[in-house]
Amino acid sequence: MQKRWSVREMPDQGNVEKLASELNIDPVLSALLLQRGIADFEEARFFFRPDIRHLHDPFLMADMEKAINRIEKAIDKGEKIMIYGDYDVDGTTAVSIVYSFFKKFTDNIEYYIPNRYTEGYGISTQGIDYAAANGFDLIVALDCGIKSVDKIAHANSLGVDFIICDHHLPGDQLPEAVAVLDPKRSDCDYPYKELSGCGIGFKLIQAYAEKNGIPFEEISCYLDLVAISIACDIVHITGENRTLAHYGLQQLNTNPCTGVKVLMEVAGKKERVNISDVVFLLGPRINAAGRIDDAKHAVELLIATSMEAAREKGALINIQNTERKGHDLSITDEALSIIKQDEVLINRKSTVVFNETWHKGVIGIVASRLTEKYYRPTVVLTRSNGHVAGSARSVLGFDLYEALSGCSDLLTQYGGHKYAAGLTMPPENVPAFMDRFEEVVNATITPEMLIQEIRIDAEITLDQIDSKFFRVLSQYGPFGPENMTPVFLSRGVNLHNQPSLVGMDHLKMCVMQQGSAIFDCIAFGQALWLPELKRGLPFDICYTIEENVWRDRRSIQLNIKGIRLSDQL
Template identity: 50%
Template structure:
C-alpha cells in the first residue's frame, strides 16, 4: 500500500479551533481536514439538523413533478412507482409508494426483472402500465437515459416523472419532469444525492403542499440512510444530515422490514457500516437471486411477523448469493492465471453461464485482488452484460465512454458502471478498454492508497479521544473513519496468526522511544487478512503501522484496539 499523509492544516488555525471547541489539537486537525473551520461548522457537523436540508423546490423541474402527481391524485389516475432492483432502487420505490399510499390509494409498484428486462426503464414495464391502466409512472434511481422508452410511453398516453442521480447523456428524456441534480442546468445546491435521496426530496415537496413538515417524514429516513450507505455516495452536506437522522430511526424505531433483518443481531447500536455490510446485501440479494419486488414487499410490510417471514426468505437468497459469489470469483481468478493476464492494466473476464446477479460483487473482489479497473461479463439473452468497478482516482465511466464504438449501452458512476455489447464485439472492446486505461491511468493509482489523517503516539489514544471520534459518524466517502500512523511500535511477544489458516494478525503493541523509562502504554491490534505479515513483527522488531481505532467487546469487557490497515 501507498501511505499518503494528508497535509497538516496551518498551526494557527489548529490552535484557534482547538481553543474554540475545547478539544485537543489532534481533534482540531481532523476537523480542519474535513473542511470544518469554525464553531458553527462544528455544530452543524456534530449535530446535523433537519433544518439544514435544502428547499426541494430549488431542484430543476420539482414544481412540474409535484403538479403532475397532484393532478393524478385529483383526477383519480393510477400511479405506478417504478425503480431499479438494487438497494437504492428498491428503497426508493418503497419510500415513494408508501408515502403516496398514505395520501392516495391508487398506487402500485414495479421492479424490472434483472434477467428478462435488465437495468432501468423497460418496454415490458411500460406495456404492464398500459395493460393495467396506469397513466403516470414515477421512475426512481433510473430513467435519465431512457429517451426511447419515455417516447414509447408517451405514444401510449403514459406520462413519466423521473427521479435519478446518474450522469445524464447528451439528450434528456421528454418526461413531464426530470429531477436529477447532475443535470448541468440544475442549480440545486447539492448534487451527490442517491436515487432514494432524490425521491425523498420529491416527497418533501409533496408534503410541504399538504401542510406536513419535515418531522412528518422522519419515519422514511431509515430507507434513505440505507440507500446512502449502500450506494457509496459521499456522506457530506445533505447526505450527512439524512444519514445521521436515518441511523437514529434505524436504531430507535425502524420499519418492520429493517427490524426483521436486524433483530437477530446482538448489537446495541448499529452503525452505517453495519447497514452496508448486513442490511444492504440482504436487500440486494432479492434482486440478484430472485426478484427485487421481494425487497419492496419486505420494506413496505407493516406487520413485523409477516416481515420476519419475508426476511428469512431473503436470508436464503443471500446465502445462495454468497455461494455463487465465491464460486465465480474462483473461476475468474483461474481464467486470469490461465490467460496470463496478471500484468495487464485492466481485468476483463467472461463466461457465458456466470450468474448475472453476482457479477458486480465478483468485479469488486477482483479489484481488491489485482487493484485494476475491472469488468466481469456474462451472457444475457442475445448480448453480453458486464459490471465495471474501478480503483480510487480513476473514472471508469469516462473510460467506457472512450470505448463507446464497441458498446451497445452503458451507464453508471465514476467507480461503478454497467454495460451491454454484442458477443462479436467482446475481443475488440477488451483490447480497446486496455488501450484506453493504459494510456490514461496514472501508474501510482494501481497501488492501493491508504490516506493517513495524522501521525500520533499511542498515548494520544484515550477513551475521551475515541468518544469524540465516534461522534464524527456516520462515516463514508467524504468523511472516512480517521486513519492514524504510529512509528517505533513493538509487539510484546504474543503476536500470532488467528482465524482459519491463521489469516488474521493479532498483536499487542507498545511504542518505544529512546527516552522511555519503565513501561509504556500497550494496546491490542487486529489486522484482518494480514496474517502473512507476522514475520515483520516477530522478535520485537520495530515497525510502523497505519490503523483506525475501534472497540473490542470480549466477555462483557470493552477495550480500545487498533484496527490495522498496513504495517511496515
C-alpha cells in the same frame, strides 16, 4: 499486495491551535476538521450537531413544483400511479418509501421493479407497455430515467406521464417528462448535488408534505431507509446527506420499520447499527433478492406492516443471500483460476474475464473481489439473453466510464460512474473488447494508480489516544465518501504479546509505545507479517480507531490497515 502510504499535508499550525483552543480538543482532531473544510466554532457546531432544520427546501429543486402538482392531480382524479424503481438497494428503498407514503392518500397505486435478467437496468419498454396496458396514467421513476429519452418518448406516445427522480449525471438531452428531478441538472439550483436516488424520493414526499400541511414527523419514519440507501449507494456523506444519515441511523437504532427490524434479526445484528453494518449486513441481503430472484421481494419486506409477513420475506431473502454468497465465491475462484493460468492476463494493466455460464446477479461482486486482488480496472462478463453483459470496477483515480467510452463502438450499451459501471455487447465483440479495453487502460493509467494507496490523515503517538480523544472522534461520523474514517500513523510501536493468527489471514495482537496504554489490535489480511513481527523489532502501523464490544465489555481497538518495519521508508 504492495501498498503505498501517503500522509496528508497538515493544515497551518496556527489555525490548528486556534481551532483546538476554541473547541477544547486535541490539535490532531482540530486538524482533521480543517482538512474537512471546517475552520471555526460555528462550522464545527454545524458539523458535530446535525439538525433536521439543516435540510434544504425541496422546492429549490428544479421541476419540484411540477412534480407535486401532477401527483396531486393524479390523487384528486383517482388516476392510477405506478412507482417504478431500480432493483438495487437505492432503487428498492426509494420505491418503498414513496409507495408507502402515497399509499396513504390513494388506493390506485402500485409499484414496479424491472427484472434484472429480462429487462435490465433502468426504465424498460416492457414496464412502460405494462403500465399502458393496465391503465396507469402516471409513472414516478426513482433512481433511474435521466438518460431514458427514447423510453419517455415511447411512454408519451402511449399517453403515460412520467416524473423522473434520479441522481445520476444527465446526458446532453433531458427526457420529455412532466418533471425531471435531478440536482445534477445544469439548470438546477438545488444547493446539494450528491443525494441518493432514495434521497430524491424523500425530497419528493417532503415537498408533498410541506405543501399539504403534513407534519415532518409523519415522514421522518422513512429516514431509516434513506440512511440505508446513502450507505449502500456509496454517495458522499457530507452536507444534507450527513444530516439524513445521522437521523436515519437514529431511526434504525430506535424505531426501524418492520421490514428493517426483521432484516437486522436475520443478519444477527443486536448491537447498535452503524454505516459499516448497513453496508456489509443489511445491503447485501436487500440486493440478494434482485440478484438471485426478483427485487420485488425486497420491496415486499421493506413495506411490510406485520411482523408475520416481514419474517416470511426476511427468511426468504436470507436464503437468497446465502445462495448469492455461494455463487459469488465459486465464480471468484473460477475467475482467479483463469487469470493465474494465462500469462498474458497476469501481465496486463486491466482484467477482463468471460464465462457464459456465470450468474449475472453476482458478477459485480466478483469484479470488486478481483479488483481487490490485482488492483487494476476490471470487467467481468457473462452471457445474458443472447448478449454478453458485464460489470466493471475501477481503482482510485482512474475513470472507468471514460475508458468504456473509448470502447463504445464495440458496446451495445454502457453506463455508470467513475468507479463502477455496467455494459452489454454482442458475443462476437468479446475478444476485440478485451484487447481494446487493455489498450485504453494502458494508454491512460499511471503507474501510481496501480499501487493501492493507504491515505493517512495524521501521524500521532499512541499516548494521545484516550477516552476523550475517541469520544470526540466518534462524533465525526457517520463516515463514508468525502468523510472517511480517519486513518492514523504511529511509528516505532512494540508488541506487548506474541501476535496470534485468526482464521487464515488475520492477526490479533497488542501494541504499545513508551508511556502509552496497551491497545488491542486486529489486522485483517496481514498474516504475512507474522514472521517479521515475531522478531520483536519496532514497527510502524497505520490504523483506524474503533470500539470493540465483547461480552458487554467495551474497549478501544486499533484496526490496522498497514504494517511496515520502522526502518522501511
